[in-house]
Amino acid sequence: MSVKSIANRRIAIVGTGFSGLCLGIQLKKIGHDSFVIFERGAGIGGTWRENTYPGAECDIPSALYSFSFERNPRWSHKWSEQPEILVYLEHCAKKYGLYPHIRFNEEVLDARFEEETGKWRIETSAGTVEHFDAFVSAVGQLHRPDLRSFEGSESFSGPSFHSAQWDHSVSLEGKKVACIGNGASAVQFIPQIAPKVERLAVFQRSANWIVPKNDREYWEIEKKLGAIFPLLTRLRRFQIWFRGDVLLYPLMNTALSPKMRKKSEQMTLDYINEKIRDPELRKILVPDYPIGAKRILFSDDIYDAYDRDNVHVVTIPIRRIVAKGVETADGTVHEADALIYATGFKTTSFLTPMRVAGRGGGVLNDVWDKTGAEAYLGITHTGFPNFFMMYGPNTNLGHNSIVIMIECQARYILSCLDALEARKAQWLDVKGEIQARHNAWLQDRMKAKIWTEVANSWYRTKDKVTNNWVGRTTEYRRMTRTVNPEDYEFL
Numbered sequence: 327m328s329v330k331s332i333a334n335r336r337i338a339i340v341g342t343g344f345s346g347l348c349l350g351i352q353l354k355k356i357g358h359d360s361f362v363i364f365e366r367g368a369g370i371g372g373t374w375r376e377n378t379y380p381g382a383e384c385d386i387p388s389a390l391y392s393f394s395f396e397r398n399p400r401w402s403h404k405w406s407e408q409p410e411i412l413v414y415l416e417h418c419a420k421k422y423g424l425y426p427h428i429r430f431n432e433e434v435l436d437a438r439f440e441e442e443t444g445k446w447r448i449e450t451s452a453g454t455v456e457h458f459d460a461f462v463s464a465v466g467q468l469h470r471p472d473l474r475s476f477e478g479s480e481s482f483s484g485p486s487f488h489s490a491q492w493d494h495s496v497s498l499e500g501k502k503v504a505c506i507g508n509g510a511s512a513v514q515f516i517p518q519i520a521p522k523v524e525r526l527a528v529f530q531r532s533a534n535w536i537v538p539k540n541d542r543e544y545w546e547i548e549k550k551l552g553a554i555f556p557l558l559t560r561l562r563r564f565q566i567w568f569r570g571d572v573l574l575y576p577l578m579n580t581a582l583s584p585k586m587r588k589k590s591e592q593m594t595l596d597y598i599n600e601k602i603r604d605p606e607l608r609k610i611l612v613p614d615y616p617i618g619a620k621r622i623l624f625s626d627d628i629y630d631a632y633d634r635d636n637v638h639v640v641t642i643p644i645r646r647i648v649a650k651g652v653e654t655a656d657g658t659v660h661e662a663d664a665l666i667y668a669t670g671f672k673t674t675s676f677l678t679p680m681r682v683a684g685r686g687g688g689v690l691n692d693v694w695d696k697t698g699a700e701a702y703l704g705i706t707h708t709g710f711p712n713f714f715m716m717y718g719p720n721t722n723l724g725h726n727s728i729v730i731m732i733e734c735q736a737r738y739i740l741s742c743l744d745a746l747e748a749r750k751a752q753w754l755d756v757k758g759e760i761q762a763r764h765n766a767w768l769q770d771r772m773k774a775k776i777w778t779e780v781a782n783s784w785y786r787t788k789d790k791v792t793n794n795w796v797g798r799t800t801e802y803r804r805m806t807r808t809v810n811p812e813d814y815e816f817l
Contacts, residue, residue, distance in 0.1 A: 343372025
C-alpha cells in the first residue's frame with residue numbers, strides 16, 4: 327500500500343493492547359502519522375497492564391503470542407508471565423514510535439457517525455470532542471471483570487477483590503481464603519497463594535480440562551542462537567502454530583471420532599491420577615462435558631495445589647456471602663479472612679461501556695441486544711461506515727494465538743482504507759445482505775462445533791456462540807487478505 331493512499335485520513339483507535347498497538351505499528355510502517363490511540367489507563371498493555379495477580383501469564387507460548395514482525399528471541403520461558411509480556415508491548419510501542427500518538431487516561435465515552443460530514447464524532451472522558459475519518463475499536467474481550475452478584479456480598483467483613491483487580495496491599499500469609507471460581511485466572515494464581523495461606527477453599531461450578539504446559543526456561547544458548555539465526559524463532563512459531571491449527575483444532579469439531587476424543591481426554595485423566603491422591607477429589611476434578619467445549623487450560627502445578635492438605639475444592643452451590651465467609655446451599659459456612667472473585671470477564675458485549683452510534687443514530691449494542699453480537703469477518707458492521715473492530719465478534723480462538731487474527735484484521739483495515747482512496751470515496755459500509763449471509767454461514771458451521779455442546783461458557787450467549795471463529799487461522803487469513811469492494815457500499 328502506498329503512503330499517499332490514506333495520507334489525509336485521520337484515524338481514531340481505542341485501546342493499547344495487542345490490537346491497538348498492531349494497527350498503530352502498521353500505520354507507522356506505511357508512513358501514516360495521522361492517528362490517535364485513546365487509552366483509558368495510565369499505561370499501555372490492556373489486559374497485560376491490568377491483570378497483575380500472582381502467576382498471571384498467557385496460555386499460548388510466547389514465541390507465538392507475539393507479533394510476527396517483531397519476534398523476540400530472548401523470552402525467558404516458553405510460557406511468559408505478565409511482567410515480561412508487558413515489557414514486550416512497551417518495547418514495541420517505543421520501537422515503532424507510538425507513544426506520541428497515545429492519549430493516556432482518556433476514555434472514549436461516545437462515538438457517533440455524522441452522515442452530513444461523513445466523519446466520526448468522538449467524545450472522551452477528558453471532555454474533548456473531535457472528528458475522525460475512521461474509528462477503530464481495539465478494546466478486546468478480556469477487560470471488563472464479571473463481578474457477579476452474590477447475595478450478601480457487601481456484608482463480608484474482610485477484604486475482597488476480583489482477580490483482575492488484585493489488591494496487592496492485602497497479605498494472604500497465614501489467612502483463610504475463599505476463591506470463587508476455578509477458571510483460567512484461578513489455575514494460575516491458586517498455585518502461587520496455596521503454600522502461603524492457612525486454608526484455601528476453591529468454589530467450583532464445573533471442572534476444567536487441563537493439560538500440562540511442560541514449561542521451562544529457555545537456555546542461554548537457545549536465546550543467542552535465536553538472535554543470530556532468526557529462522558530459529560520462525561521455526562518455534564511454526565511448531566506452536568502447527569500444533570494448534572493442525573493437532574488441536576480437530577478437538578473443536580463434534581465430528582471428531584470418539585476414539586480420538588477419548589484419547590485426548592485421557593491425557594487430563596492421567597494427569598489427575600498422577601497428581602491427586604484422594605479418589606473423591608479426582609472425581610470432582612473430572613469435567614462432565616467433552617474436551618474443547620469450554621476453554622482448555624494449561625498448567626504444570628494446579629493439581630499439585632489441589633492436592634495440598636490446606637486446599638479444599640467445594641462443589642456445593644453458593645447460597646450467599648456472609649460476614650465470616652461463604653455459605654453454601656447445605657448451610658455450611660466456609661470461614662474466610664479474604665475473598666477472591668475469579669469469576670472471569672464479561673466477554674459478549676464487546677464495546678461496553680463505550681456507546682457507538684451509526685447511520686440513523688442506531689446504537690450498536692442495542693442492535694446486538696436483539697441479534698446477539700455479530701459483524702462481517704468480526705471487523706465491520708452494516709450501518710456503521712468507516713467503523714472497524716479488532717478482536718470483534720467471532721474472532722476469538724479456542725486452539726491458537728489471537729495475535730494471528732489481530733494481524734489479519736490490521737491488514738484488512740488498511741486494505742479498506744486503501745479501497746476508499748482508490749474510489750475517491752469518503753466512507754464505506756458493508757452491505758446488509760453480505761453481513762447477513764456471512765453470519766448465516768458462520769452460525770450454520772457453528773452447529774458442528776463442540777462449543778454448542780454446553781449452555782454456559784464465555785464463548786457464547788444463551789442463544790448462540792458469539793466469540794469464536796469457526797475455522798482454522800489459515801482460513802481467516804485467506805478471507806481477510808484483502809477487501810472485496812463488492813461487499814461494500816461506497817459514498
